[in-house]
Amino acid sequence: MGQQHTRRHSSPSPLSALRGLVPRRPLLYQESLRIAELQAQLLLDLAGVKEPPVPTDVLSLIPHMKVVYLDDSPIAASAHWDGRDWIIVVNARQREPRRRHSLAHELKHVVDHTTRSFLYAGTPRMAPLEQAERAADYFAGCLLMPFGWLRKASADDCRTANEYAIRFAVPVGAAKKRLTQVGLAPENSRQLPLLPVDGWPPARLDFETAIGAEA
Numbered sequence: 022m023g024q025q026h027t028r029r030h031s032s033p034s035p036l037s038a039l040r041g042l043v044p045r046r047p048l049l050y051q052e053s054l055r056i057a058e059l060q061a062q063l064l065l066d067l068a069g070v071k072e073p074p075v076p077t078d079v080l081s082l083i084p085h086m087k088v089v090y091l092d093d094s095p096i097a098a099s100a101h102w103d104g105r106d107w108i109i110v111v112n113a114r115q116r117e118p119r120r121r122h123s124l125a126h127e128l129k130h131v132v133d134h135t136t137r138s139f140l141y142a143g144t145p146r147m148a149p150l151e152q153a154e155r156a157a158d159y160f161a162g163c164l165l166m167p168f169g170w171l172r173k174a175s176a177d178d179c180r181t182a183n184e185y186a187i188r189f190a191v192p193v194g195a196a197k198k199r200l201t202q203v204g205l206a207p208e209n210s211r212q213l214p215l216l217p218v219d220g221w222p223p224a225r226l227d228f229e230t231a232i233g234a235e236a
């Protein structure tokens with residue numbers, strides 16, 4: 022009696038939860054990258070995924086999300102709202118690792134749909150659109166290759182970018198980029214991090230802090 026409270030509204034939809042991580046104020050680009058990483062972590066938490074490779078059906082957590090594979094798509098992938106569903110179109114001719122990365126990239130565009138004006142204010146050196154594209158790539162890297170998992174793979178037996186790429190089912194180029202971002206690139210392939218940030222090039226420590234690689 023009097024105990025029949027429903028919890029219908031106690032947890033937001035995954036999409037709302039991801040968007041809820043974005044403060045409603047103009048953000049520095051580095052803050053936007055950090056938020057991309059937090060969103061990727063949250064999605065993995067919500068999906069209960071704890072090890073690689075991340076299954077692409079984490080997307081099925083997002084309501085009204087449909088993925089269409091097209092043989093004759095002129096581009097790698099795209100996302101649009103058709104009035105009822107989010108449609109992510111992926112070029113079916115890409116190899117599976119590339120398709121997974123493209124899907125994750127497009128998912129970030131969907132997540133950003135209502136918050137992009139806060140996330141990507143643009144700078145004299147980088148237009149808002151460019152920031153959004155790079156953040157989508159960064160999100161894809163964080164989602165498919167979380168830092169903690171990379172560190173574990175490194176402690177196990179992963180040595181080359183190829184080995185990471187196989188374990189995480191991602192393109193080799195994406196693995197190289199992510200390993201560099203988190204400071205795990207093999208010695209012989211170390212290079213400057215590929216993510217452009219304002220004030221580039223920052224001190225290495227600054228960069229790692231900026232992208233939350235210390236976590």
Ligand SMILES: [Zn+2]
Pocket residue numbers: 126127130154157
């Ligand atoms: Zn894009």
